[in-house]
Each structure stands twice: as C-alpha cells, then as structure tokens.
Amino acid sequence: MGKEVRHVENLADADLSGGRGASLRWLFLLCVITLVAAVLRLYGISSWPLRGDEYYTIKDGLRFFERGGSHKYPLYYFILWVLFKITGSQSALVARFPAFVFGIAAFPLFWLYGRRMFGRHVVAVAMAVLAASQSSELRRKIRT
Numbered sequence: 001m002g003k004e005v006r007h008v009e010n011l012a013d014a015d016l017s018g019g020r021g022a023s024l025r026w027l028f029l030l031c032v033i034t035l036v037a038a039v040l041r042l043y044g045i046s047s048w049p050l051r052g053d054e055y056y057t058i059k060d061g062l063r064f065f066e067r068g069g070s071h072k073y074p075l076y077y078f079i080l081w082v083l084f085k086i087t088g089s090q091s092a093l094v095a096r097f098p099a100f101v102f103g104i105a106a107f108p109l110f111w112l113y114g115r116r117m118f119g120r121h122v123v124a125v126a127m128a129v130l131a132a133s134q135s136s137e138l139r140r141k142i143r144t
Contacts, residue, residue, distance in 0.1 A: 026120055033124070034107040037131035041100055046093035058095050076102075107131070 050058070061080030079098045087094050107127060114123035 026124075029124055030108065030111050030127070033127045033131050034104060037107055037127075038100075038104050040131065041103060045096050045100060046091060048092070050092050050095065054092070054095060058090055061095070062090070 057080070061077050061084055064077045064081040076098055080095070083094050083097060084090060107130075110127060110130075111123055114126065118126075
C-alpha cells in the first residue's frame, strides 16, 4: 500500500521532474508567484487608513516593554517596536510592514513543505490562488 501511494505522488510530479532544467522552471514559477503576491500586497499599503485592530497593533507595539513584553505574539510586537524606534514613525506603512514580510515569507515556506506532502502541481496552484486572493481585498479598498 505504501508503494502505491508513493507511486501516485511521483506520478503527479513526473512531467516536470526531468532534472535540473525542470527544477529551475519550478524555482522560476515560485519566484513569479511570490513576486505577484508581493506586488498585490504592497500596492497601496500605506494609502489606506488604519482600521479596527490595526490601531491596537500600533498601541501594543509602542507599549511592548511597558507590559513586560507579555503579548500573544511577542516576536511580532517586538519587531514592530523596533521598527517604530528605528523609523521614528507610527505610519500605516510601518505598522503593516511586519505582516507584509511574514506574509511574503510564507510563500517559499509553503512551497518547501507543501510540495513534499501534496506534490508540486497542487502547491503551485494553491500558491497562485493564495497570491491572487489579495485582489479581492484590493478591489474592496479601491471602491472605498
């Protein structure tokens, strides 16, 4: 049974797994999808006003050490605090930047782990859908 499952996984990757050239094509595809995701997420990142929990994110980031660093996501708020101190700004761009970086970093990580579990084709399609999912948020922001 285990060999049949392994065969199906290898069959899913068979047409583009032809050595180094195929690996470079997959790497290029990963880079293109990640770049599209970055552009869609970066477009207008500072032009829209802060909303809802973003105000609390800024407040908690500024007061990171006042509370003894006890947050649900201490690394995130520490990074935000450092950015506020380095830039001297509490703008929407600075407040949203860590989420942007972590969101884009998720694409290569998703590729590395997902391709072993589901195969390259499935992960490439999932990454493309994930990259394009930001477009609905963009359309909503453009209309307002």
